[in-house]
Amino acid sequence: MFHLFGNLLSNYGAAANNRGENAGNITTLQKLMWCGEVHTTVSAEAIRWALRYYWQHSGYSVNRNWDDDKNDNRWENPNFDEETFIDDDVLGFMRAEAAKEDGSDEPKGKGKKAPKGTTTAKRGVLEVTRAVSTTPYTGDLTFNAASGEKSRTSLYGTEVHATRYQHGFALTPNRLKDKSRIYAVIDGLTSLGEVAGNHARFLYDFSPESMILRWTHDFSPRILYSFEEDDAGNISVPDLKRRIEAGDIDPSELWIGGKISEELGDIGVHVYPGIKKTASELKKQIAKDLDIPLDEQ
Protein backbone atom coordinates (compact mmCIF):
# COMPACT_ATOMS: atom_id res chain seq x y z
CA MET A 1 0.00 0.00 0.00
CA PHE A 2 1.38 3.38 -1.00
CA HIS A 3 1.88 6.29 1.39
CA LEU A 4 2.75 9.89 0.54
CA PHE A 5 4.98 11.75 2.99
CA GLY A 6 6.32 15.27 2.73
CA ASN A 7 8.57 17.77 4.41
CA LEU A 8 8.12 21.37 3.28
CA LEU A 9 10.30 24.41 3.95
CA SER A 10 8.68 27.83 3.66
CA ASN A 11 10.20 30.96 2.20
CA TYR A 12 12.05 33.41 4.43
CA GLY A 13 9.74 35.97 5.97
CA ALA A 14 8.76 37.92 9.08
CA ALA A 15 6.24 36.03 11.20
CA ALA A 16 4.32 37.73 13.98
CA ASN A 17 1.03 37.89 15.87
CA ASN A 18 0.74 34.18 15.76
CA ARG A 19 -2.42 33.38 17.72
CA GLY A 20 -0.43 32.98 20.90
CA GLU A 21 -1.48 34.30 24.27
CA ASN A 22 -0.86 37.92 25.14
CA ALA A 23 1.58 38.87 27.86
CA GLY A 24 0.37 42.29 28.99
CA ASN A 25 0.15 44.28 25.77
CA ILE A 26 2.75 42.15 23.99
CA THR A 27 1.45 39.77 21.35
CA THR A 28 3.62 36.71 21.75
CA LEU A 29 4.66 34.01 19.34
CA GLN A 30 4.19 30.34 20.18
CA LYS A 31 7.54 28.82 21.12
CA LEU A 32 9.00 25.42 21.89
CA MET A 33 12.34 23.92 22.79
CA TRP A 34 13.99 22.46 19.70
CA CYS A 35 17.48 20.95 19.75
CA GLY A 36 18.29 22.80 22.95
CA GLU A 37 17.14 26.27 21.82
CA VAL A 38 13.91 28.27 21.74
CA HIS A 39 12.23 28.15 18.31
CA THR A 40 8.91 29.58 17.20
CA THR A 41 6.16 27.29 15.97
CA VAL A 42 2.91 27.30 13.99
CA SER A 43 0.18 24.78 14.78
CA ALA A 44 -0.94 22.01 12.47
CA GLU A 45 -4.51 23.38 12.74
CA ALA A 46 -3.42 26.72 11.22
CA ILE A 47 -1.90 24.88 8.25
CA ARG A 48 -5.00 22.71 7.83
CA TRP A 49 -7.18 25.82 7.96
CA ALA A 50 -5.14 27.41 5.18
CA LEU A 51 -5.40 24.26 3.08
CA ARG A 52 -9.18 24.27 3.36
CA TYR A 53 -9.23 28.00 2.51
CA TYR A 54 -7.10 27.28 -0.58
CA TRP A 55 -9.56 24.61 -1.74
CA GLN A 56 -12.49 26.95 -1.11
CA HIS A 57 -10.96 29.59 -3.40
CA SER A 58 -9.78 27.08 -6.01
CA GLY A 59 -13.24 25.82 -6.87
CA TYR A 60 -13.38 22.60 -4.83
CA SER A 61 -16.52 21.70 -2.84
CA VAL A 62 -15.76 22.30 0.83
CA ASN A 63 -18.20 21.73 3.68
CA ARG A 64 -16.74 24.39 5.95
CA ASN A 65 -16.52 27.69 4.07
CA TRP A 66 -14.80 30.70 5.56
CA ASP A 67 -16.96 33.83 5.34
CA ASP A 68 -14.54 36.75 5.07
CA ASP A 69 -17.30 39.30 5.80
CA LYS A 70 -18.57 37.66 8.97
CA ASN A 71 -15.15 36.31 9.98
CA ASP A 72 -16.69 32.95 10.74
CA ASN A 73 -17.27 29.49 9.27
CA ARG A 74 -20.34 28.64 7.21
CA TRP A 75 -21.33 24.96 6.99
CA GLU A 76 -22.88 23.48 3.88
CA ASN A 77 -23.95 20.23 5.60
CA PRO A 78 -23.56 19.94 9.39
CA ASN A 79 -24.06 16.16 9.09
CA PHE A 80 -20.95 15.89 6.89
CA ASP A 81 -20.61 14.24 3.52
CA GLU A 82 -17.27 12.76 2.55
CA GLU A 83 -18.49 11.94 -0.97
CA THR A 84 -19.28 15.54 -1.85
CA PHE A 85 -16.84 17.59 0.19
CA ILE A 86 -13.09 17.33 -0.16
CA ASP A 87 -12.42 18.65 3.37
CA ASP A 88 -14.71 16.04 4.99
CA ASP A 89 -12.89 13.31 3.08
CA VAL A 90 -9.28 14.50 3.49
CA LEU A 91 -9.31 16.32 6.84
CA GLY A 92 -11.94 14.23 8.66
CA PHE A 93 -14.69 15.38 10.99
CA MET A 94 -16.39 14.67 14.28
CA ARG A 95 -20.02 15.05 15.19
CA ALA A 96 -20.27 16.31 18.75
CA GLU A 97 -21.98 13.33 20.33
CA ALA A 98 -20.41 11.43 23.17
CA ALA A 99 -19.56 7.86 22.27
CA LYS A 100 -20.83 5.11 24.53
CA GLU A 101 -18.14 2.66 23.46
CA ASP A 102 -14.77 3.07 21.88
CA GLY A 103 -15.10 3.96 18.21
CA SER A 104 -12.16 1.70 17.43
CA ASP A 105 -13.83 -1.40 18.84
CA GLU A 106 -14.98 -3.92 16.28
CA PRO A 107 -18.32 -5.75 16.72
CA LYS A 108 -17.82 -8.64 19.13
CA GLY A 109 -18.93 -11.92 17.58
CA LYS A 110 -20.23 -12.97 14.21
CA GLY A 111 -23.38 -11.34 12.90
CA LYS A 112 -23.47 -8.71 15.63
CA LYS A 113 -23.78 -5.06 14.79
CA ALA A 114 -21.28 -2.36 15.77
CA PRO A 115 -21.80 -1.10 19.35
CA LYS A 116 -24.72 1.28 19.72
CA GLY A 117 -23.79 4.93 20.11
CA THR A 118 -20.41 4.78 18.39
CA THR A 119 -19.05 8.16 17.51
CA THR A 120 -19.63 9.53 14.01
CA ALA A 121 -16.08 10.73 13.69
CA LYS A 122 -13.97 10.15 10.64
CA ARG A 123 -10.27 10.33 11.24
CA GLY A 124 -8.57 12.71 8.85
CA VAL A 125 -6.70 10.88 6.13
CA LEU A 126 -4.18 13.71 5.88
CA GLU A 127 -2.02 14.32 8.95
CA VAL A 128 -0.06 17.57 9.13
CA THR A 129 2.63 18.20 11.72
CA ARG A 130 3.39 21.37 13.65
CA ALA A 131 5.67 23.81 11.79
CA VAL A 132 8.95 24.72 13.53
CA SER A 133 11.28 27.61 12.68
CA THR A 134 14.66 26.66 11.24
CA THR A 135 16.45 29.29 13.35
CA PRO A 136 16.18 30.02 17.09
CA TYR A 137 14.09 33.00 18.25
CA THR A 138 16.35 35.78 19.45
CA GLY A 139 13.65 37.93 21.02
CA ASP A 140 12.91 40.55 18.32
CA LEU A 141 10.08 42.84 19.27
CA THR A 142 8.32 45.75 17.56
CA PHE A 143 6.66 48.56 19.46
CA ASN A 144 3.55 50.02 17.84
CA ALA A 145 0.58 52.32 18.32
CA ALA A 146 -2.92 51.70 17.02
CA SER A 147 -4.04 54.08 14.25
CA GLY A 148 -6.73 56.71 14.79
CA GLU A 149 -7.71 58.18 18.11
CA LYS A 150 -5.50 56.98 20.94
CA SER A 151 -6.56 55.56 24.27
CA ARG A 152 -4.61 53.95 27.10
CA THR A 153 -4.73 50.61 25.27
CA SER A 154 -3.37 51.92 21.95
CA LEU A 155 0.27 51.07 22.57
CA TYR A 156 1.26 47.49 21.95
CA GLY A 157 4.25 45.32 21.20
CA THR A 158 4.57 42.37 18.86
CA GLU A 159 7.12 39.59 18.88
CA VAL A 160 8.55 39.13 15.39
CA HIS A 161 10.61 36.28 14.03
CA ALA A 162 12.30 36.56 10.63
CA THR A 163 12.78 32.93 9.68
CA ARG A 164 11.68 29.95 7.62
CA TYR A 165 9.36 27.19 8.89
CA GLN A 166 9.35 23.49 8.11
CA HIS A 167 6.46 21.09 8.53
CA GLY A 168 5.59 17.57 7.42
CA PHE A 169 2.56 15.59 6.33
CA ALA A 170 1.40 12.00 5.77
CA LEU A 171 -1.37 10.63 3.57
CA THR A 172 -2.45 7.10 2.63
CA PRO A 173 -4.57 7.66 -0.49
CA ASN A 174 -6.31 4.27 -0.25
CA ARG A 175 -8.32 5.61 2.69
CA LEU A 176 -9.82 8.45 0.66
CA LYS A 177 -13.37 8.11 -0.66
CA ASP A 178 -12.06 9.67 -3.85
CA LYS A 179 -8.41 8.77 -4.34
CA SER A 180 -7.89 11.45 -7.00
CA ARG A 181 -8.13 14.02 -4.19
CA ILE A 182 -4.46 13.28 -3.49
CA TYR A 183 -3.74 15.66 -6.37
CA ALA A 184 -5.66 18.47 -4.65
CA VAL A 185 -3.69 17.82 -1.45
CA ILE A 186 -0.39 18.14 -3.32
CA ASP A 187 -1.59 21.27 -5.13
CA GLY A 188 -2.80 22.82 -1.88
CA LEU A 189 0.26 22.10 0.23
CA THR A 190 2.59 23.41 -2.47
CA SER A 191 0.57 26.64 -2.82
CA LEU A 192 -0.25 27.65 0.76
CA GLY A 193 -0.40 31.37 1.35
CA GLU A 194 -1.86 32.74 4.53
CA VAL A 195 -0.89 30.44 7.38
CA ALA A 196 -1.23 32.12 10.73
CA GLY A 197 1.83 34.39 11.04
CA ASN A 198 0.70 38.02 10.68
CA HIS A 199 -2.62 36.52 9.56
CA ALA A 200 -5.14 39.09 8.34
CA ARG A 201 -2.89 42.10 8.04
CA PHE A 202 0.20 40.87 6.25
CA LEU A 203 1.16 37.81 4.30
CA TYR A 204 3.58 35.22 5.57
CA ASP A 205 4.10 32.97 2.58
CA PHE A 206 3.91 29.30 3.55
CA SER A 207 4.37 27.96 0.04
CA PRO A 208 7.56 25.89 -0.09
CA GLU A 209 10.90 27.27 -1.15
CA SER A 210 12.18 23.68 -0.95
CA MET A 211 10.36 20.39 -0.48
CA ILE A 212 10.99 16.68 -0.06
CA LEU A 213 8.22 14.26 -1.00
CA ARG A 214 8.37 10.49 -0.51
CA TRP A 215 6.10 8.01 -2.32
CA THR A 216 6.64 4.66 -0.64
CA HIS A 217 5.35 1.44 0.98
CA ASP A 218 7.31 2.25 4.18
CA PHE A 219 5.07 3.09 7.18
CA SER A 220 7.27 5.89 8.47
CA PRO A 221 8.32 9.06 6.62
CA ARG A 222 12.00 9.26 7.76
CA ILE A 223 12.17 12.77 6.21
CA LEU A 224 10.38 14.92 8.83
CA TYR A 225 12.17 18.09 9.97
CA SER A 226 15.22 17.20 7.89
CA PHE A 227 16.06 20.78 6.82
CA GLU A 228 18.84 22.51 8.74
CA GLU A 229 19.92 26.15 8.45
CA ASP A 230 23.40 27.40 9.39
CA ASP A 231 24.39 30.84 10.70
CA ALA A 232 24.90 32.12 7.15
CA GLY A 233 21.38 31.08 6.14
CA ASN A 234 22.47 28.07 4.06
CA ILE A 235 19.98 25.20 3.98
CA SER A 236 21.14 21.60 4.00
CA VAL A 237 19.67 18.13 4.63
CA PRO A 238 22.44 16.14 6.36
CA ASP A 239 20.06 13.72 8.10
CA LEU A 240 18.31 12.88 4.84
CA LYS A 241 21.63 12.15 3.14
CA ARG A 242 22.70 9.98 6.08
CA ARG A 243 19.51 7.92 5.87
CA ILE A 244 19.91 7.47 2.09
CA GLU A 245 23.54 6.38 2.51
CA ALA A 246 22.57 4.01 5.34
CA GLY A 247 20.01 2.35 3.07
CA ASP A 248 17.00 3.36 5.20
CA ILE A 249 15.51 5.40 2.35
CA ASP A 250 15.50 4.22 -1.26
CA PRO A 251 16.48 7.41 -3.17
CA SER A 252 14.17 6.49 -6.06
CA GLU A 253 11.20 7.06 -3.67
CA LEU A 254 12.11 10.74 -3.23
CA TRP A 255 10.88 13.71 -5.25
CA ILE A 256 12.86 16.80 -4.24
CA GLY A 257 12.28 20.30 -5.52
CA GLY A 258 13.16 23.95 -5.01
CA LYS A 259 16.35 25.52 -3.79
CA ILE A 260 17.58 22.38 -1.99
CA SER A 261 17.78 20.58 -5.35
CA GLU A 262 21.11 22.36 -6.01
CA GLU A 263 22.93 20.06 -3.59
CA LEU A 264 21.16 16.78 -4.33
CA GLY A 265 22.03 16.26 -7.96
CA ASP A 266 23.62 12.81 -8.17
CA ILE A 267 22.31 10.59 -5.39
CA GLY A 268 19.55 8.91 -7.36
CA VAL A 269 16.56 11.00 -6.23
CA HIS A 270 14.05 12.64 -8.58
CA VAL A 271 15.22 16.21 -8.38
CA TYR A 272 13.86 19.37 -10.02
CA PRO A 273 14.70 23.05 -9.58
CA GLY A 274 11.03 24.07 -9.34
CA ILE A 275 8.31 23.20 -6.84
CA LYS A 276 5.54 23.01 -9.44
CA LYS A 277 7.56 20.73 -11.72
CA THR A 278 8.34 18.42 -8.78
CA ALA A 279 4.65 18.21 -7.87
CA SER A 280 3.55 17.53 -11.45
CA GLU A 281 6.20 14.82 -11.97
CA LEU A 282 5.20 13.05 -8.74
CA LYS A 283 1.54 13.25 -9.76
CA LYS A 284 2.42 11.40 -12.98
CA GLN A 285 3.99 8.59 -10.92
CA ILE A 286 0.96 8.45 -8.59
CA ALA A 287 -1.38 8.31 -11.60
CA LYS A 288 0.57 5.30 -12.86
CA ASP A 289 0.77 3.48 -9.51
CA LEU A 290 -2.82 4.05 -8.41
CA ASP A 291 -4.36 4.02 -11.86
CA ILE A 292 -6.21 7.32 -11.35
CA PRO A 293 -6.04 9.57 -14.42
CA LEU A 294 -4.68 13.03 -13.77
CA ASP A 295 -7.49 14.74 -15.67
CA GLU A 296 -10.13 13.43 -13.19
CA GLN A 297 -9.18 15.95 -10.51
Added chain:
Amino acid sequence: MSIALQVEVPIASFRQSEAREYAQTYPVPPPSTVYGMLLSTIGEMDRYKHCGVQLAIALLSEPEKSTIVRTVRRFKKKDIQDPANARPDFQELLTQIRFIVWVDAGADKSQPTLPERLQQAFDNPESINRFGGLSLGESRDLVNAITLLENNPTDASMQWLIRDEDGLLSLPYWVDHVGSKGTSWQRYTLQKNEEIVLDERIWTMIQFQ
Protein backbone atom coordinates in the same frame (compact mmCIF):
# COMPACT_ATOMS: atom_id res chain seq x y z
CA MET B 1 9.68 -14.51 19.97
CA SER B 2 10.98 -11.05 20.78
CA ILE B 3 11.95 -8.11 18.55
CA ALA B 4 13.39 -4.63 19.16
CA LEU B 5 12.26 -1.47 17.36
CA GLN B 6 13.80 1.97 17.43
CA VAL B 7 11.24 4.78 17.26
CA GLU B 8 11.87 8.49 16.55
CA VAL B 9 9.15 11.07 17.20
CA PRO B 10 10.03 14.77 16.66
CA ILE B 11 7.11 16.25 18.65
CA ALA B 12 4.50 14.54 20.85
CA SER B 13 2.42 14.93 23.98
CA PHE B 14 1.42 12.05 26.26
CA ARG B 15 -1.37 13.67 28.18
CA GLN B 16 -1.47 12.70 31.83
CA SER B 17 -4.61 10.82 32.74
CA GLU B 18 -5.57 13.27 35.48
CA ALA B 19 -4.76 16.46 33.49
CA ARG B 20 -7.70 18.75 32.78
CA GLU B 21 -7.32 22.41 31.62
CA TYR B 22 -3.54 22.26 31.79
CA ALA B 23 -2.59 19.30 29.60
CA GLN B 24 0.57 18.03 31.22
CA THR B 25 2.56 15.30 29.54
CA TYR B 26 4.20 12.17 30.91
CA PRO B 27 7.99 12.30 30.39
CA VAL B 28 7.92 8.99 28.54
CA PRO B 29 5.34 7.31 26.25
CA PRO B 30 3.11 5.06 28.42
CA PRO B 31 2.99 1.33 27.49
CA SER B 32 -0.67 1.69 26.42
CA THR B 33 0.29 4.43 23.90
CA VAL B 34 3.17 2.37 22.51
CA TYR B 35 0.88 -0.67 22.18
CA GLY B 36 -1.60 1.47 20.20
CA MET B 37 1.17 2.63 17.88
CA LEU B 38 2.30 -0.98 17.28
CA LEU B 39 -1.27 -2.03 16.38
CA SER B 40 -1.51 0.97 14.04
CA THR B 41 1.76 -0.03 12.36
CA ILE B 42 0.24 -3.32 11.19
CA GLY B 43 -3.26 -1.90 10.63
CA GLU B 44 -4.89 -3.93 13.44
CA MET B 45 -8.21 -2.38 14.55
CA ASP B 46 -9.04 -4.79 17.38
CA ARG B 47 -7.16 -3.57 20.44
CA TYR B 48 -7.93 -6.78 22.37
CA LYS B 49 -6.29 -8.90 19.67
CA HIS B 50 -2.79 -9.08 21.16
CA CYS B 51 -3.55 -8.84 24.86
CA GLY B 52 -0.86 -10.68 26.79
CA VAL B 53 2.00 -9.22 24.75
CA GLN B 54 4.88 -7.81 26.80
CA LEU B 55 6.65 -4.51 26.13
CA ALA B 56 9.91 -3.07 27.47
CA ILE B 57 10.76 0.59 26.85
CA ALA B 58 14.10 2.43 27.09
CA LEU B 59 14.58 6.13 26.24
CA LEU B 60 17.57 6.95 24.02
CA SER B 61 17.15 10.72 24.40
CA GLU B 62 16.12 13.12 27.13
CA PRO B 63 13.11 14.83 25.52
CA GLU B 64 12.78 18.59 26.12
CA LYS B 65 9.53 19.95 27.49
CA SER B 66 7.73 23.08 26.20
CA THR B 67 4.36 24.68 26.92
CA ILE B 68 2.16 26.08 24.16
CA VAL B 69 -1.38 27.42 23.92
CA ARG B 70 -3.76 25.60 21.63
CA THR B 71 -7.43 25.33 20.86
CA VAL B 72 -8.97 22.47 22.78
CA ARG B 73 -12.32 21.04 21.72
CA ARG B 74 -14.84 19.91 24.29
CA PHE B 75 -18.53 19.06 24.28
CA LYS B 76 -20.58 21.74 26.00
CA LYS B 77 -23.28 22.68 23.48
CA LYS B 78 -24.96 20.42 20.94
CA ASP B 79 -24.49 22.95 18.13
CA ILE B 80 -21.07 22.04 16.78
CA GLN B 81 -20.35 25.66 15.82
CA ASP B 82 -21.04 27.01 19.29
CA PRO B 83 -17.95 28.89 20.49
CA ALA B 84 -18.34 27.26 23.94
CA ASN B 85 -17.09 24.03 22.37
CA ALA B 86 -13.62 25.46 21.76
CA ARG B 87 -11.29 27.29 24.11
CA PRO B 88 -7.57 27.94 24.38
CA ASP B 89 -5.71 25.81 26.91
CA PHE B 90 -2.10 25.18 27.77
CA GLN B 91 -0.49 22.00 26.58
CA GLU B 92 2.92 20.53 27.29
CA LEU B 93 4.89 19.13 24.37
CA LEU B 94 7.95 16.92 24.27
CA THR B 95 10.48 17.28 21.47
CA GLN B 96 13.13 14.91 20.09
CA ILE B 97 11.81 11.64 21.53
CA ARG B 98 13.86 8.56 20.66
CA PHE B 99 13.33 5.21 22.31
CA ILE B 100 13.61 1.46 21.83
CA VAL B 101 10.68 -0.84 22.43
CA TRP B 102 11.17 -4.58 22.85
CA VAL B 103 8.08 -6.62 21.95
CA ASP B 104 7.83 -10.12 23.39
CA ALA B 105 4.98 -12.50 22.57
CA GLY B 106 4.55 -13.30 26.28
CA ALA B 107 0.97 -14.57 26.75
CA ASP B 108 -0.24 -13.31 23.35
CA LYS B 109 -2.46 -16.22 22.20
CA SER B 110 -3.08 -14.90 18.66
CA GLN B 111 -1.52 -16.67 15.71
CA PRO B 112 0.62 -15.03 14.45
CA THR B 113 1.65 -13.10 17.55
CA LEU B 114 2.25 -9.33 17.58
CA PRO B 115 6.07 -9.59 17.25
CA GLU B 116 5.63 -12.07 14.38
CA ARG B 117 3.22 -9.72 12.60
CA LEU B 118 5.58 -6.78 13.10
CA GLN B 119 8.45 -8.84 11.68
CA GLN B 120 6.29 -9.72 8.64
CA ALA B 121 5.35 -6.03 8.23
CA PHE B 122 9.01 -5.03 8.05
CA ASP B 123 9.77 -7.88 5.63
CA ASN B 124 6.87 -6.95 3.33
CA PRO B 125 5.69 -3.38 4.00
CA GLU B 126 3.61 -3.27 0.80
CA SER B 127 1.38 -6.08 2.12
CA ILE B 128 0.20 -4.08 5.15
CA ASN B 129 -3.26 -2.56 4.95
CA ARG B 130 -3.05 0.34 7.37
CA PHE B 131 -4.36 3.89 7.46
CA GLY B 132 -3.59 7.32 8.89
CA GLY B 133 -0.13 8.69 9.49
CA LEU B 134 1.71 6.53 12.01
CA SER B 135 1.64 8.60 15.17
CA LEU B 136 2.45 8.34 18.84
CA GLY B 137 -0.07 10.08 21.06
CA GLU B 138 -2.17 12.55 19.09
CA SER B 139 -2.71 11.90 15.40
CA ARG B 140 -0.70 14.95 14.29
CA ASP B 141 2.31 13.76 16.29
CA LEU B 142 3.79 11.72 13.47
CA VAL B 143 6.45 9.10 14.02
CA ASN B 144 9.37 10.03 11.79
CA ALA B 145 11.04 6.63 11.74
CA ILE B 146 10.41 3.15 13.09
CA THR B 147 13.25 0.72 12.45
CA LEU B 148 13.66 -2.97 13.20
CA LEU B 149 16.93 -3.49 15.05
CA GLU B 150 19.04 -6.46 14.00
CA ASN B 151 20.79 -7.08 17.30
CA ASN B 152 19.77 -6.48 20.88
CA PRO B 153 21.17 -3.06 21.70
CA THR B 154 22.10 -2.09 25.23
CA ASP B 155 23.85 1.08 26.17
CA ALA B 156 24.73 2.62 29.51
CA SER B 157 23.05 5.92 28.52
CA MET B 158 19.61 4.34 28.00
CA GLN B 159 16.94 5.22 30.53
CA TRP B 160 14.92 2.08 31.25
CA LEU B 161 11.31 2.23 32.29
CA ILE B 162 11.15 -0.30 35.12
CA ARG B 163 8.22 -1.39 37.25
CA ASP B 164 8.66 -0.10 40.78
CA GLU B 165 5.88 -0.02 43.35
CA ASP B 166 7.56 2.98 45.03
CA GLY B 167 8.14 4.76 41.69
CA LEU B 168 6.84 8.30 41.17
CA LEU B 169 5.64 7.67 37.61
CA SER B 170 2.16 6.21 37.35
CA LEU B 171 1.55 5.18 33.73
CA PRO B 172 -1.42 3.45 32.06
CA TYR B 173 -0.86 0.12 30.32
CA TRP B 174 -4.52 -0.20 29.31
CA VAL B 175 -6.83 2.77 28.62
CA ASP B 176 -10.61 2.82 28.77
CA HIS B 177 -11.68 5.75 26.58
CA VAL B 178 -15.24 5.81 27.93
CA GLY B 179 -14.94 6.83 31.55
CA SER B 180 -11.88 5.41 33.29
CA LYS B 181 -13.31 2.30 34.97
CA GLY B 182 -11.31 -0.09 32.81
CA THR B 183 -8.06 1.91 32.75
CA SER B 184 -5.14 0.17 34.48
CA TRP B 185 -1.99 1.84 35.79
CA GLN B 186 1.34 0.68 37.08
CA ARG B 187 4.07 2.57 38.88
CA TYR B 188 7.49 2.96 37.31
CA THR B 189 10.84 4.69 37.60
CA LEU B 190 13.27 5.67 34.87
CA GLN B 191 16.75 4.30 35.53
CA LYS B 192 20.09 4.27 33.75
CA ASN B 193 21.91 0.97 34.12
CA GLU B 194 23.22 -1.42 31.48
CA GLU B 195 22.45 -4.47 33.59
CA ILE B 196 18.75 -3.68 33.89
CA VAL B 197 18.16 -5.51 30.60
CA LEU B 198 18.29 -8.83 32.50
CA ASP B 199 15.74 -7.63 35.02
CA GLU B 200 12.15 -8.95 34.80
CA ARG B 201 10.89 -5.52 35.91
CA ILE B 202 11.44 -4.02 32.44
CA TRP B 203 8.47 -5.98 31.06
CA THR B 204 4.90 -4.70 31.11
CA MET B 205 2.12 -7.05 30.07
CA ILE B 206 -0.64 -5.39 28.04
CA GLN B 207 -3.91 -6.75 29.35
CA PHE B 208 -7.51 -5.78 29.76
CA GLN B 209 -8.86 -6.44 33.24
